[in-house]
Amino acid sequence: MPSSLLGKAAQWYGKRGYPVFPLHSAAGGRCSCGSAGCDAPGKHPRISRWPQQASTAAPMIFTWWHRWPDANIALVTGEVSHLVVLDVDPRHGGDAAIDEVQSRFAPLPVTVTARTGGGGWHHFFQHPGPRVPNSSGLLGPGLDVRGDGGYIVAPPSLHASGASYDWDSARHPATTEIAPLPTWLLALLVSSPRPKAPLDPRSPLADVVLKGAGEGQRNTSLARLAGHLLRHRVDPYVTLGLLQSWSQANCRPPLTEEEIQRTLDSIACSEARRRGGLHG
Numbered sequence: 162m163p164s165s166l167l168g169k170a171a172q173w174y175g176k177r178g179y180p181v182f183p184l185h186s187a188a189g190g191r192c193s194c195g196s197a198g199c200d201a202p203g204k205h206p207r208i209s210r211w212p213q214q215a216s217t218a219a220p221m222i223f224t225w226w227h228r229w230p231d232a233n234i235a236l237v238t239g240e241v242s243h244l245v246v247l248d249v250d251p252r253h254g255g256d257a258a259i260d261e262v263q264s265r266f267a268p269l270p271v272t273v274t275a276r277t278g279g280g281g282w283h284h285f286f287q288h289p290g291p292r293v294p295n296s297s298g299l300l301g302p303g304l305d306v307r308g309d310g311g312y313i314v315a316p317p318s319l320h321a322s323g324a325s326y327d328w329d330s331a332r333h334p335a336t337t338e339i340a341p342l343p344t345w346l347l348a349l350l351v352s353s354p355r356p357k358a359p360l361d362p363r364s365p366l367a368d369v370v371l372k373g374a375g376e377g378q379r380n381t382s383l384a385r386l387a388g389h390l391l392r393h394r395v396d397p398y399v400t401l402g403l404l405q406s407w408s409q410a411n412c413r414p415p416l417t418e419e420e421i422q423r424t425l426d427s428i429a430c431s432e433a434r435r436r437g438g439l440h441g
């Protein structure tokens with residue numbers, strides 16, 4: 162059996178179905194890759210083809226950590242592990258940015274959380290099914306997301322600062338459920354990057370989105386917004402979440418869930434016909 166702490170932890174992840182692979186280590190602040198100017202000490206892969214090679218298999222994990230007992234642990238995110246991780250890095254303004262995001266949308270739910278060796282936080286969420294891309298700064302400065310095709314450095318890996326990655330003891334994976342990814346967060350993550358220029362204030366749809374709608378215009382506005390989102394290939398599930406949020410925030414009074422669902426169904430049918438994807 163692997164005797165190193167990191168080897169044991171890697172096996173623990175593998176047993177729980179999380180694919181792992183070995184990273185370089187950064188003992189004493191120097192990366193084991195040997196490059197004096199390494200820009201990601203202890204954070205880059207020690208194997209060449211990690212997307213293919215990451216593994217949950219005990220013999221594979223044993224072999225890696227037998228060879229490199231001090232290798233940091235990469236835990237693969239995305240559909241393969243059913244994980245999406247939000248990385249809050251206070252060194253790049255992540256603390257203020259996550260406060261702002263939460264006050265604009267909703268507080269993050271209680272979920273499994275790790276303290277990173279760099280003084281930040283990794284919040285773990287269940288992967289929602291639709292593809293979640295990796296992103297850096299999309300939600301705000303210092304906020305990175307690791308989803309499909311990504312990985313995070315997992316406890317108890319050692320950071321170049323000398324601090325280790327550790328579970329928040331009140332939010333340890335052995336005792337805490339991983340929360341589903343909130344719908345509003347998913348919507349932010351799968352939408353297109355923020356436009357460089359603000360929405361044209363003369364655009365009629367911008368009026369719909371920003372100013373909202375009174376009783377006489379709610380259904381027409383809802384249908385236009387739904388049509389716009391579906392035509393831009395926003396996932397219908399995400400579209401539903403956005404329409405609900407929009408209605409709550411901008412309609413006086415808000416539309417009922419049934420009204421929103423009915424309109425979305427009808428617009429989705431038209432859109433499917435438009436794409437020629439509806440047969441029979």
Ligand SMILES: [Zn+2]
Nearest residue numbers: 192194199202
């Ligand atoms: Zn390196």
